[in-house]
Amino acid sequence: MRLVTHHAGGTARxxxxxxGPDGDRLLDLGPALPGRTVVDVLRDPAVRAAAQxxxxxxxxxxxxxxxxxxxxxxxxxxxxxxxxxxxxxxLGRGRAPDDVPAFPDVFVKTPNxxxxxxxxxVLPPAAQHVDYEGEVAVVVGRTAxxxxxxxxxxxxxxxxxxxxxxxxxxxxxxxxxxxxxxxxGFGQLGPAVVTADEALPISGRELTVERDxxxxxxxxxxALVFSPAFLVHHLSxxxxxxxxDVIATGTPAKLPEAAAAHVPLRHGDAVTIAVTGLGSLTTxxxxxxxxxxxxxxxGGPS
Amino acid sequence: MRLVTHHAGGTARxxxxxxGPDGDRLLDLGPALPGRTVVDVLRDPAVRAAAQxxxxxxxxxxxxxxxxxxxxxxxxxxxxxxxxxxxxxxLGRGRAPDDVPAFPDVFVKTPNxxxxxxxxxVLPPAAQHVDYEGEVAVVVGRTAxxxxxxxxxxxxxxxxxxxxxxxxxxxxxxxxxxxxxxxxGFGQLGPAVVTADEALPISGRELTVERDxxxxxxxxxxALVFSPAFLVHHLSxxxxxxxxDVIATGTPAKLPEAAAAHVPLRHGDAVTIAVTGLGSLTTxxxxxxxxxxxxxxxGGPS
Numbered sequence: 282m283r284l285v286t287h288h289a290g291g292t293a294r295x296x297x298x299x300x301g302p303d304g305d306r307l308l309d310l311g312p313a314l315p316g317r318t319v320v321d322v323l324r325d326p327a328v329r330a331a332a333q334x335x336x337x338x339x340x341x342x343x344x345x346x347x348x349x350x351x352x353x354x355x356x357x358x359x360x361x362x363x364x365x366x367x368x369x370x371x372l373g374r375g376r377a378p379d380d381v382p383a384f385p386d387v388f389v390k391t392p393n394x395x396x397x398x399x400x401x402x403v404l405p406p407a408a409q410h411v412d413y414e415g416e417v418a419v420v421v422g423r424t425a426x427x428x429x430x431x432x433x434x435x436x437x438x439x440x441x442x443x444x445x446x447x448x449x450x451x452x453x454x455x456x457x458x459x460x461x462x463x464x465x466g467f468g469q470l471g472p473a474v475v476t477a478d479e480a481l482p483i484s485g486r487e488l489t490v491e492r493d494x495x496x497x498x499x500x501x502x503x504a505l506v507f508s509p510a511f512l513v514h515h516l517s518x519x520x521x522x523x524x525x526d527v528i529a530t531g532t533p534a535k536l537p538e539a540a541a542a543h544v545p546l547r548h549g550d551a552v553t554i555a556v557t558g559l560g561s562l563t564t565x566x567x568x569x570x571x572x573x574x575x576x577x578x579x580g581g582p583s
Numbered sequence: 584m585r586l587v588t589h590h591a592g593g594t595a596r597x598x599x600x601x602x603g604p605d606g607d608r609l610l611d612l613g614p615a616l617p618g619r620t621v622v623d624v625l626r627d628p629a630v631r632a633a634a635q636x637x638x639x640x641x642x643x644x645x646x647x648x649x650x651x652x653x654x655x656x657x658x659x660x661x662x663x664x665x666x667x668x669x670x671x672x673x674l675g676r677g678r679a680p681d682d683v684p685a686f687p688d689v690f691v692k693t694p695n696x697x698x699x700x701x702x703x704x705v706l707p708p709a710a711q712h713v714d715y716e717g718e719v720a721v722v723v724g725r726t727a728x729x730x731x732x733x734x735x736x737x738x739x740x741x742x743x744x745x746x747x748x749x750x751x752x753x754x755x756x757x758x759x760x761x762x763x764x765x766x767x768g769f770g771q772l773g774p775a776v777v778t779a780d781e782a783l784p785i786s787g788r789e790l791t792v793e794r795d796x797x798x799x800x801x802x803x804x805x806a807l808v809f810s811p812a813f814l815v816h817h818l819s820x821x822x823x824x825x826x827x828d829v830i831a832t833g834t835p836a837k838l839p840e841a842a843a844a845h846v847p848l849r850h851g852d853a854v855t856i857a858v859t860g861l862g863s864l865t866t867x868x869x870x871x872x873x874x875x876x877x878x879x880x881x882g883g884p885s
Binding site: 359360362365382384385386387388389391392393394405406407408426427448451454455456457458459460461463464465516518519520521523 | 760818
């Protein structure tokens with residue numbers, strides 16, 4: 282299933298994307314799953330079975346066009362954990378391409394960074410060099426505490442896309458990247474969580490990023506240094522992962538010509554991440570003011 | 584006021600510590616502030632006035648001994664932002680004592696780290712070198728978004744104490760300190776938020792840390808490089824601070840003889856942070872199993 286969160290009747294509800302003859306349609310899962318969220322679908326087999334039954338029974342032809350629906354972030358993570366230097370070929374300054382790190386370099390994006398697949402990202406006046414990244418994100422499905430590597434994949438609820446927007450000038454001011462990473466709205470997630478039964482293995486997928494129509498990143502998920510199972514195992518030795526938590530697996534490097542031509546993002550720029558089987562996610566960048574209806578303000582989605 | 588969170592009737596409630604003739608007494612603020620939390624007291628002047636009126640009307644002699652009450656974390660922060668290298672004399676390897684950083688080096692502790700002033704900290708089997716820190720924490724009182732330096736102090740709700748427990752072996756594995764900092768239960772907060780009217784200025788306070796009865800850290804908050812007002816100003820240029828968010832101001836260095844004698848924390852060790860006017864916070868360290876009633880599990884406090 283491709284699970285989304287949308288709004289109906291003023292509340293956040295789970296939904297599913299179904300392929301129609303002319304594009305995706307949106308099935309509202311609210312009636313089948315009253316009071317439930319996408320996280321409930323991921324963590325509870327009974328809820329997942331009810332969602333699957335509703336999907337199987339639906340006629341896409343009678344459903345609304347998904348492109349006309351404003352989606353919220355598919356989940357609201359308690360923790361957003363992100364990786365740097367996690368693709369072969371994007372291993373950081375001074376590393377040879379075959380110098381593969383033994384451990385993932387993890388940083389945190391705070392909850393204020395979360396935005397949905399249709400929310401523009403506001404360029405703050407204080408940041409001079411805002412950049413994009415294109416990532417596959419693991420969404421945790423079950424509580425994971427000190428999980429052995431063997432069997433860790435069962436804790437993956439699904440995969441989605443993530444733009445780890447970064448203020449490079451703030452990121453490089455200090456040893457820790459936090460203030461360049463935790464800017465309001467700098468974590469776009471979605472559009473859909475593709476459930477693990479369809480999304481795994483993570484390998485064998487093409488990841489591309491287009492900026493204003495030009496492909497700037499092109500890689501295969503085969504180049505990921507760490508598997509979702511290893512990440513769940515490794516991280517859960519010290520911290521408990523909860524359903525809905527996100528582990529963003531990091532970005533491949535820009536293509537050499539794109540890196541050479543790179544300039545900071547500006548008002549009106551659009552960046553689209555696309556990954557085989559996981560859909561696409563477009564981030565649009567705007568100068569202020571801050572959006573009035575950010576999903577993490579009171580009254581927003583779950 | 585010295586504001587705490589305690590449990591009564593199965594729910595988390597605000598309270599205040601009052602000085603009695605033989606130690607602190609606990610005033611339950613639940614009856615005066617139904618449905619409110621310590622964060623509401625910090626952010627809402629009307630709630631704060633009601634709390635102050637209840638405190639002023641109370642007779643400490645008739646109240647229970649605060650030492651007999653198990654306290655929860657005084658607030659449940661949406662974000663725990665922490666500083667490294669923030670005291671003169673603890674500026675990191677290779678820095679001269681007078682080489683003061685221009686910008687705070689900020690990292691994040693995730694919500695799973697939060698524990699209350701009476702919760703033991705579990706040493707996880709995967710971490711070989713667990714260490715303590717002793718810090719003053721700023722608790723945000725008002726939503727702060729791009730706040731000018733002039734007037735930023737008005738966004739400080741109060742101060743409390745924080746033990747930024749750290750797994751040094753995990754912290755040093757990679758460039759980012761996250762996995763050494765975000766271990767379950769490695770962020771002890773409390774016991775009380777001292778409201779800004781009594782807690783500011785932050786300067787002029789002695790901070791000590793004792794490990795098993797030996798003073799290992801002794802400094803003055805005069806050596807803090809960054810003021811609470813500057814931190815609110817600087818951080819809020821990129822991220823919105825919300826009421827209850829915590830900015831831990833970092834630890835002074837261990838005294839030279841304590842640094843030389845330092846060994847990793849072991850089962851049964853106890854560390855006490857004390858700061859003039861802000862009380863004291865004792866962390867006890869135990870080998871597993873994980874505590875059954877961690878405050879961030881369902882059914883825990885607000």
